[in-house]
Amino acid sequence: MxxxxxxxxxxxxxxxxxxxxxxxxxxxxxxxxxxxxSGCGKSTLLRMIAGLEDTTSGNIEIDGQDATHTxxxxxxxxxxxxxxxxxxxxxxxxxxxxxLKRAKVSPAEIESKIANAAKILNLTDYLDRKxxxxxxxxxxxxxxxxxxxxxPSAFLFxxxxxxxxxxxxxxxxxxxxxxxxxxxxTMIYVTHDQVEAMTMADRIAVFNGGIIEQVGTPxxxxxxxxNEFVAGFIGSPKMNFIAVxxxxxxxxxxxxxxxxxxxxxxxxxxxxxxxGVIEHLGSESFLHVTLECGTTVTxxxxxDCPLQYGDAIFLSAQENKTHKFDKNGLTIKxxx
Amino acid sequence: xxxxxxxxxxxxxxxxxxxxxxxxMIVPLCMTLYFSFIDYNLLVPGxxxxxxxxxxxxxxxxxxxxxSFFNTLLLVTGVLLITICGGIGLAILLDQAIWGRNYVxxxxxxPFFVMPTVSALVWKNMLMNPVNGLFAHFAIWLGFDxxxxxxxxxxxxxxxxxxxxxxxxxxxxxxxAIQSLDREQxxxxxxxxxxxxxxxxxxVLPHLSRAVTAVILIETIFLLSIFAEILVTTSGGPGYxxxxxxxxxxxxxxxxxxxxxxxxxxxxxxxxxxxxxxxxMRLIGKNLEG
Amino acid sequence: MTIKDSRRSKxxxxxxxxxxxxxxxxxxxxTLITSFKTESEAISATPALFAFEWTLENYSDVLSxxxxxxxxxxxxxxxLGSSLLxxxxxxxxxxxxxxxxxxxxxxLLMWMLSTKMLPPVGVLIxxxxxxxxxxxxxxxxxxxxxxxxxxxxxxVWMLYTYFxxxxxxxxxxxxxxxxxxxxxxxxxxxxxALPGIASTLxxxxxxxxxxxxxxxxxxxxxxxxxxAFIASYSSPEGLFYAKLSAASAMAIVPILILGxxxxxxxxxxxxxxxxx
Numbered sequence: 001m002x003x004x005x006x007x008x009x010x011x012x013x014x015x016x017x018x019x020x021x022x023x024x025x026x027x028x029x030x031x032x033x034x035x036x037x038s039g040c041g042k043s044t045l046l047r048m049i050a051g052l053e054d055t056t057s058g059n060i061e062i063d064g065q066d067a068t069h070t071x072x073x074x075x076x077x078x079x080x081x082x083x084x085x086x087x088x089x090x091x092x093x094x095x096x097x098x099x100l101k102r103a104k105v106s107p108a109e110i111e112s113k114i115a116n117a118a119k120i121l122n123l124t125d126y127l128d129r130k131x132x133x134x135x136x137x138x139x140x141x142x143x144x145x146x147x148x149x150x151x152p153s154a155f156l157f158x159x160x161x162x163x164x165x166x167x168x169x170x171x172x173x174x175x176x177x178x179x180x181x182x183x184x185x186t187m188i189y190v191t192h193d194q195v196e197a198m199t200m201a202d203r204i205a206v207f208n209g210g211i212i213e214q215v216g217t218p219x220x221x222x223x224x225x226x227n228e229f230v231a232g233f234i235g236s237p238k239m240n241f242i243a244v245x246x247x248x249x250x251x252x253x254x255x256x257x258x259x260x261x262x263x264x265x266x267x268x269x270x271x272x273x274x275x276g277v278i279e280h281l282g283s284e285s286f287l288h289v290t291l292e293c294g295t296t297v298t299x300x301x302x303x304d305c306p307l308q309y310g311d312a313i314f315l316s317a318q319e320n321k322t323h324k325f326d327k328n329g330l331t332i333k334x335x336x
Numbered sequence: 337x338x339x340x341x342x343x344x345x346x347x348x349x350x351x352x353x354x355x356x357x358x359x360x361m362i363v364p365l366c367m368t369l370y371f372s373f374i375d376y377n378l379l380v381p382g383x384x385x386x387x388x389x390x391x392x393x394x395x396x397x398x399x400x401x402x403x404s405f406f407n408t409l410l411l412v413t414g415v416l417l418i419t420i421c422g423g424i425g426l427a428i429l430l431d432q433a434i435w436g437r438n439y440v441x442x443x444x445x446x447p448f449f450v451m452p453t454v455s456a457l458v459w460k461n462m463l464m465n466p467v468n469g470l471f472a473h474f475a476i477w478l479g480f481d482x483x484x485x486x487x488x489x490x491x492x493x494x495x496x497x498x499x500x501x502x503x504x505x506x507x508x509x510x511x512x513a514i515q516s517l518d519r520e521q522x523x524x525x526x527x528x529x530x531x532x533x534x535x536x537x538x539x540v541l542p543h544l545s546r547a548v549t550a551v552i553l554i555e556t557i558f559l560l561s562i563f564a565e566i567l568v569t570t571s572g573g574p575g576y577x578x579x580x581x582x583x584x585x586x587x588x589x590x591x592x593x594x595x596x597x598x599x600x601x602x603x604x605x606x607x608x609x610x611x612x613x614x615x616x617m618r619l620i621g622k623n624l625e626g
Numbered sequence: 627m628t629i630k631d632s633r634r635s636k637x638x639x640x641x642x643x644x645x646x647x648x649x650x651x652x653x654x655x656x657t658l659i660t661s662f663k664t665e666s667e668a669i670s671a672t673p674a675l676f677a678f679e680w681t682l683e684n685y686s687d688v689l690s691x692x693x694x695x696x697x698x699x700x701x702x703x704x705x706l707g708s709s710l711l712x713x714x715x716x717x718x719x720x721x722x723x724x725x726x727x728x729x730x731x732x733x734l735l736m737w738m739l740s741t742k743m744l745p746p747v748g749v750l751i752x753x754x755x756x757x758x759x760x761x762x763x764x765x766x767x768x769x770x771x772x773x774x775x776x777x778x779x780x781x782v783w784m785l786y787t788y789f790x791x792x793x794x795x796x797x798x799x800x801x802x803x804x805x806x807x808x809x810x811x812x813x814x815x816x817x818x819a820l821p822g823i824a825s826t827l828x829x830x831x832x833x834x835x836x837x838x839x840x841x842x843x844x845x846x847x848x849x850x851x852x853x854a855f856i857a858s859y860s861s862p863e864g865l866f867y868a869k870l871s872a873a874s875a876m877a878i879v880p881i882l883i884l885g886x887x888x889x890x891x892x893x894x895x896x897x898x899x900x901x902x
Contacts, residue, residue, distance in 0.1 A: 052798050054340050071341060073804040085799035089817040099803035345807060346726035349718035353782060360775040361741045364749035371751060434640040442886050443651035449885035451836040453856040454874040458657050462867055468669040561745050564838030568860040585747040595751050606748035613743040617736055
């Protein structure tokens, strides 16, 4: 079991309020990602769930039991840290055995659990090495191994991939996702990288300034962001925001169009603009287009897009793919 | 970044250190303060009368105080001057590519590990002795009269001995600081056409300023309390010519048994040290934040 | 600059460095050499550097005529005892300050350092009188107490700087793994910090070994460590150069060797972290 319920949880550091009253229900077996810019409170909340930080007010319930004041060791959770936090003086074997020894598991059982975890994580050949002799990816796997042997009710990941290089990150992303599928244990995963959030999550919670802006499945957030912040944060490259002249529409202040939702034309369209830098990625191209109103937008085009720097083009949005935001940045619901 | 639990525990773990240091600092200091206001001589049993600032008056107007205050000042500044200048020179030299740098380092560092009584006696007897000392032999060999160091220039001799002990410390700290200098800065200066002198004055010296300040302050704290070197070489003499404040207080309290006067002197010494300490704490405090 | 030029400048620097460091080291070298001379050779007007008859007589004289081993043992007990006792008190304090930082931590550290800056003469009389009244004068226990207290700030400070380099996440990981606070300190913190703890211990042994204010004032025949023993050579025995040298050599050589091992940590410990 591994359901976690946060009820009106807040956190103050001295006088500074970093988490505003917050409710969240995490279902058993769910992979939930906390995403947001740095300093938004996502890591703090994770550490509060772990018990590494006090909760200023409100309740944290794990499997229906109030765990607000339970010390971290007694919560039955496992955590994978950004720096891996491996014990540098212990071999991989002892690193993985550490939580089991603390739990007074019998030596024979420890051996079999280590062997099992090592097999899953491809660490069998490295069990007698020290962390210093491992690559970043291997260290990451040891950290995960240390977490899974305890069979925790939930895994907490604190930006676990941010110290890895780009290609390794993609691999580890897949490995963690696969691990989730095979263990089907609750996982809470903190990241500032929205690609990680989109690719791994069952549900995403978007954090900003100590509050959760929106919780939903990746596609919900992509298709129906509740406000400008979520709209801008989810999706890569970012959504374009174009100011709407006040005369046209009383309520709409900004129009949001994702780069992939533009129609490019040489003859006609809603917006006239000049092509600036073009980034050719092979499979696709990103055009940076300066509109007549002065706004620069990013436009996704085909990989073999023939346009040149300085070309004049017209852009329009695909039907029903625009997002309207009012003066408070909130999405104006359109009836679809 | 912690929980209430760990904070409570942390307070508990700090308790022994804090209590002991508090006791070590406050209790004796208060006693010293108390003694400094009473007439208390270990040889004169009986009444311990409250005498107000009389002890301070006696201590501060005693010509011996002026002489030893001046000696303390001379001792501290003399040693600082020698160790800082010598230390910078040594640090730059040791920073160069040389053969056997490790051995050189070990030799330079060695005097710091020699206990003060040994270094004072070795210098006094084997090097500076006017009859059998090595310096005397050397002077005679060169055709000069040997110098009777501790009779003719007692304080200067002590300055030499103490400088020899502290030069390694200054050199080592300054060498560490020099080695932390960004080589690219010097290479950029090379490209800008800077000569060795301007590189030294505009890049190396400013870079060292922090370390030099640290050396000055730390050495001062220790140099104010120089004791063993004086005790085993001159015993403060001839007269008071090599007595510093620490030694003066020692003679007053434990040789003349004047607890009141010695205590007043102790409080004066604490005040002087505090003035230095304040500057040192500021420097370290800045470092703590960075 | 050509390769030849740089070789030449390296040669010049090398000669300069060896000459100067040789001069600095000379008094120690001379002491070591003299300790192997006969007394008459030692005061000879034409002192010999190596060409003399080497003898171990001075060492056997010092060892047989004075309770040298007593004093040596006192030094060992006082310096090692105070350093170990200090560690016992300082490790928990340094743990607290390094891993459970509050706004007060910095002030506390500064205050601890400030006690180190208190001149010993400021507390000379009370300590002397208290020691007299409690029967601690001229006892090893008394000196262990004093040495522990005067070096405690440096120990806390050094350990603090070492502990600070250990990522908090590792300790948090152990907490998540179900370790109690004791297990956290003994299985995780101490093994990782072992090199730092060892050098803290080493530096404090050196400092206590060489301390020459309290050891001279608070001891007489019984508990006197080597500092006080050597001071007794100030006169007239000091004129027996060879024996003085032998006694001195035996007092400084152990600590010279320890010191050379700890030279890197020395900077950090003695500058209170102001220079790293």
